[in-house]
Amino acid sequence: xxxxxxxxxxxxxxxxxxxxxxxxxxxxxxxxxxxxxxxxxxxxxxxxxxxxxxxxxxxxxxxxxxxxxxxxxxxxxxxxxxxxxxxxxxxxxxxxxxxxxxxxxxxxxxxxxxxxxxxxxxxxxxxxxxxxxxxxxxxxxxxxxxxxxxxxxxxxxxxxxxxxxxxxxxxxxxxxxxxxxxxxxxxxxxxxxxxxxxxxxxxxxxxxxxxxxxxxxxxxxxxxxxxxxxxxxxxxxxxxxxxxxxxxxxxxxxxxxxxxxxxxxxxxxxxxxxxxxxxxxx
Amino acid sequence: xxxxxxxxxxxxxxxxxxxxxxxxxxxxxxxxxxxxxxxxxxxxxxxxxxxxxxxxxxxxxxxxxxxxxxxxxxxxxxxxxxxxxxxxxxxxxxxxxxxxxxxxxxxxxxxxxxxxxxxxxxxxxxxxxxxxxxxxxxxxxxxxxxxxxxxxxxxxxxxxxxxxxxxxxxxxxxxxxxxxxxxxxxxxxxxxxxxxxxxxxxxxxxxxxxxxxxxxxxxxxxxxxxxxxxxxxxxxxxxxxxxxxxxxxxxxxxxxxxxxxxxxxxxxxxxxxxxxxxxxxxxxxxxxxxxxxxxxxxxxxxxxxxxxxxxxxxxxxxxxxxxxxxxxxxxxxxxxxxxxxxxxxxxxxxxxxxxxxxxxxxxxxxxxxxxxxxxxxxxxxxxxxxxxxxxxxxxxxxxxxxxxxxxxxxxxxxxxxxxxxxxxxx
Numbered sequence: 168x169x170x171x172x173x174x175x176x177x178x179x180x181x182x183x184x185x186x187x188x189x190x191x192x193x194x195x196x197x198x199x200x201x202x203x204x205x206x207x208x209x210x211x212x213x214x215x216x217x218x219x220x221x222x223x224x225x226x227x228x229x230x231x232x233x234x235x236x237x238x239x240x241x242x243x244x245x246x247x248x249x250x251x252x253x254x255x256x257x258x259x260x261x262x263x264x265x266x267x268x269x270x271x272x273x274x275x276x277x278x279x280x281x282x283x284x285x286x287x288x289x290x291x292x293x294x295x296x297x298x299x300x301x302x303x304x305x306x307x308x309x310x311x312x313x314x315x316x317x318x319x320x321x322x323x324x325x326x327x328x329x330x331x332x333x334x335x336x337x338x339x340x341x342x343x344x345x346x347x348x349x350x351x352x353x354x355x356x357x358x359x360x361x362x363x364x365x366x367x368x369x370x371x372x373x374x375x376x377x378x379x380x381x382x383x384x385x386x387x388x389x390x391x392x393x394x395x396x397x398x399x400x401x402x403x404x405x406x407x408x409x410x411x412x413x414x415x416x417x418x419x420x421x422x423x424x425x426x427x428x429x430x431x432x433x434x435x436x437x438x439x440x441x442x443x444x445x446x447x448x449x
Numbered sequence: 450x451x452x453x454x455x456x457x458x459x460x461x462x463x464x465x466x467x468x469x470x471x472x473x474x475x476x477x478x479x480x481x482x483x484x485x486x487x488x489x490x491x492x493x494x495x496x497x498x499x500x501x502x503x504x505x506x507x508x509x510x511x512x513x514x515x516x517x518x519x520x521x522x523x524x525x526x527x528x529x530x531x532x533x534x535x536x537x538x539x540x541x542x543x544x545x546x547x548x549x550x551x552x553x554x555x556x557x558x559x560x561x562x563x564x565x566x567x568x569x570x571x572x573x574x575x576x577x578x579x580x581x582x583x584x585x586x587x588x589x590x591x592x593x594x595x596x597x598x599x600x601x602x603x604x605x606x607x608x609x610x611x612x613x614x615x616x617x618x619x620x621x622x623x624x625x626x627x628x629x630x631x632x633x634x635x636x637x638x639x640x641x642x643x644x645x646x647x648x649x650x651x652x653x654x655x656x657x658x659x660x661x662x663x664x665x666x667x668x669x670x671x672x673x674x675x676x677x678x679x680x681x682x683x684x685x686x687x688x689x690x691x692x693x694x695x696x697x698x699x700x701x702x703x704x705x706x707x708x709x710x711x712x713x714x715x716x717x718x719x720x721x722x723x724x725x726x727x728x729x730x731x732x733x734x735x736x737x738x739x740x741x742x743x744x745x746x747x748x749x750x751x752x753x754x755x756x757x758x759x760x761x762x763x764x765x766x767x768x769x770x771x772x773x774x775x776x777x778x779x780x781x782x783x784x785x786x787x788x789x790x791x792x793x794x795x796x797x798x799x800x801x802x803x804x805x806x807x808x809x810x811x812x813x814x815x816x817x818x819x820x821x822x823x824x825x826x827x828x829x830x831x832x833x834x835x836x837x838x839x840x841x842x843x844x845x846x847x848x849x850x851x852x853x854x855x856x857x858x859x860x861x862x863x864x865x866x867x868x869x870x871x872x873x874x875x
Contacts, residue, residue, distance in 0.1 A: 253536040259529040276537040
């Protein structure tokens, strides 16, 4: 039995023009396998084939050749979509509805019973921090608020596989951190997450494995730590060391033919600083 | 699932300004319609209100519904909100069916609100009619003759119409049998003639006819002389007792004057049992009109499964228009070729077709035949003609309209789902 959450074999998409002539090869012979429970990052520059891959998996596009499987079923199988949550690249939502109405609509599409639907809607609106705006039409929402309600609709069905296309785009650092925490929470719940993002730092922090696409071709795929580790460079992180001790350690390393590249005080990231300041203000 | 999408579509539309404008305009037109100048007939005002509702308000609503239904799917695709639905466990067929059902609900809402207002206004004006005046507020059941014959000889027969010359050379006879079983208890009877008239006399607008109502069992005949105006139907009341005694009656007609002619067919004399029932008839007319909405919505949604919003609107409007002039489309070839209408009517110069018209006819005959077969026939949903004549809309007519809509909508749905299933969303 196929235990992978997502598997593709020779997945290829060639866009053709009106006269059926080949115009653009968006994806060429993609072979990937994503294990259940992992956070998988799909990276690449614009036009690399990330969104095409996601659309092929969701059946919004049809492959020119190759096959794909989601949670052990063919991606053409309609039933498997009940276990999938999808957040598109931008918040393509019905602006005439309010938060409650839109979640109710998507909940109905998943055939979630009324009482359970209501409970989930209340919880999700609370979780994404839109409780005060639940009756306000989406046309009056900011980009960040739309992103939050978009994320809420993506998980209304408590999915096993969550596909997130640029989930933090348009969000402030606090909300962005909350989303990242939510993604990590998905992992702890055993959900599989596919994360398409341009924000490489986000991907690095939360993804287990990544694949990098360029011009529709898979360039590299593997564990984030393994891909980023420099085998010939060693890093010590030490606390409470005096300047003399530092001198001695450096001398010792040099005596053993080691090449000291830098000695510095590690800085926290700007995101950490921002989050700390804002949270202290609260 | 279908209901969810239908409900969502309905909710989207009722929040759109175009629908509010449509309802507002419809209300204004209905309110203004009783004040449009009419003839002096007691029920002319009510007729005008019916004509305005079924030909102006309904047309306005249909155009509005076409615009809304033809743009719904293209806007979903353009705004990419379709991603949200397609990534859920919903088949594309259900999306299309849901859209059609949603617009059917919108149509029902429009017809209910505006139809209700119209009937309330009509009832208000009908209370001002003279006591006992039936007029338009009847719901007559129609009976066609079981037998038609010419006693004596006809002057000539052309295109299935027997022309009878005056002066008792020939008499048109219509027999109606098995009436007693078919008639409702409280109904009264009347016969309506739609005979064609012609005369060699100059400057006359009516010809005198001898009309006989014969009790077929007893052989007794009551004869009267009536003046038939050119191109106007002639109505005579019949004593209800005649049917109580007998199951069959014969009706005879001939022109008095030897220079007058009447052209008759078996369909030209119809017997009606007259009873009250305008309201139920009106409801049936609204029901048939709703089927018309349903059909055009199916066509508009079918087009929108592939076409862009503007192209989809235009194509649905063109189909709607052509669906009303199918007779012209179908007979266009005949119109070019044939001029053998009755010889009293057209000058001889028109009888010779030019060679160019013959060539055009040769080229377009087959394509026109195909077009007329493929296009929906919207004229079959015309229920106004029944209301204006005070004829009860037969249940068979409602049933046939329903069946026609169901078959046509099913074909549209099939085509739409095939197209939509193959569609990719970039």
